[in-house]
Amino acid sequence: MSNTQQGPAPVASEWTPLKARNVSFDWADTPLHWLPGQPFATHTINVLHLLLPAGERWFVHVYKQALPLITDDRLRRDVVGFIGQEAMHSQAHDDVLPHLKAQGLDPTPYTAQVDWLFEKLLGDRTLPPGKPRKWWLIERIAIIAAIEHYTAFLGDWILNADELDRRGADPTMLDLLRWHGAEEVEHRSVAFELFQHVDGGYARRARTWATAFTALVFLWQRGSRFFMENDPSLGGTGRARVSDFVRDGRRGLLPSTGAMVKSIPRYLSRSYHPSQEGSTAQAVAYLASSPAALAAEARTSGGS
């Protein structure tokens, strides 16, 4: 990690070729509170399962349209790899939802609204061809770059969240989160580089960051609240308070509030490049030992 670079130059050693991994997870043995005795932290992390199926499907949808704008072959290869990884993230988190429903916590009221957000509000709007359509495409590419700043932040956090291991978190859920987190760290530069390639304007970066950040805070707060209030084991008395978030952040069960605040000026810095934060080596090392990624490797290595 180095923050001393001038200008948004990538750290070359942080680049790695990207490929989708054909993972699958068996949720049969994962308890509702997969972080034992910690419903708030469990559910705050569970919000990922509410947002990512629709969100990452939308990334793929937008990026497919972005392919014709790319004139650099390496960036095109990165984007192609990125798309497949995001598609698998969406599928993997989507598979958790029926498991939550089976445990008496039906996520559909929330996810149906997230679906509306990504399919309709952020979908392909009826715009005249030419400039307006291109503007809307680039605006969405910029929003994705801002969101990917946070997915990389969370990916780096989960890879280093040893406290979850100490507290006996469910190994399957941890593997899902860390496989996903590691791929987010692996491909953390792609969305930003695509944005720089097609536009890169600072005003747009700042504006879309504000949109994405506000939306994420809103979605997350409502998501934790939704889970806590509807968790059958809490009998309708569960609440999600800001103080719970700060407390669990201090204990290492969630990202700390301080670290989240500090990540804001980094994205807004003119010399920001995602390769300056997180460690590709750590991500690749995790993927080389992840049970899901190893099984995926075995699955794709042969026919009959």
Add this chain to the structure above:
Amino acid sequence: MPRVRTYLIAAGAASLAVVARRALRGRVQESPLWPMPALEEPISGQRRSSGTTRVLVSGRSEPAEGVVQLHLEAMDAGDLPPWEPGAHLDLVLPSGLVRQYSLCGDPADRASYTVATRLITEETGGRGGSLEVHEQIHEGSELEVRGPRNRFALVESASYVFVAGGIGITPLLPMLRAAEAAGAEWRLLYGGRSRATMPFLEEVEKLGVSSERVRIVAEDEDGLPDLGALWADVPQGTAVYACGPEGLLGAVEGSLPEHCSLHVERFAPGANAGGSGAFEVELRRSGEVVRVAADQSVLAALKPVVPNVSYSCEQGFCGTCQQRVIEGEIDHRDELLTDSERDDSLLICVSRAAGERLVLDL
């Protein structure tokens, strides 16, 4: 009095805030992301996983030397997905390897599946799948299976010739029973190294040795099978089904009488990757017609013509390359699409045309 007025305004504001908060809480309880609406037909979490079923290994036997037969039962109550003769099942092995095995039980039995696999060691070109089945799967093991799917479907015909080499008898076994039940004319040539290594001999013999429909040729006793005799007086329009080692399939192809149609199933390698014949793809929007060679994927053939065609994993699992099909029969080889998606779309990185031509909405 100004003080009273201040108190009244403050009290009014406070009660308004309480009312507003209560109203918001009520709305958010009803609609977690209020004021956003919900999508009328939700997408997330609704996907029926692509035909994945958990099964219990309820029986394991060795019907011949080096052959293991597994009986698989559904873990939850209810019928297993239906199948027809020629269908195969994808077994997800404990290591994550996925292997295809032909169903050799009775399609009418909706409570269990039967598959059989011959051990192919690494020295003889195996790649670990059958070894894992033989060494690590026992009675009581739990497995995930996908499918069944059929790439070797039995066409309706008045007359059939079946040719099996060794473990290649497995997809043919349900076909024999179906042909017999339909009252069709049929014959079977079943070859193998020695009788001890040939599974299901007894059942096959019961079906037709007396009527001379079945000829069993064990190499150590009888030498290589004589295909010429097999074709003696086959009626016009006979459907020929062959499954076995490459050499046998080649010999069948080479000696096939002109008036017969041939259907083969290979033991793979790469049953789900390699091609099986060339075909044409028409791009309806541009009007272009692209030839897909036998050893080429649709994606590879389209890339030069449609430079921005979407794809990623190139192995049939990420779904990025899904394209709508307007016309043509599809040979699906992915492990992702749901049955309804399979009706009118395919993943161009692995799936192919079942016929001569596909028309894509591209």
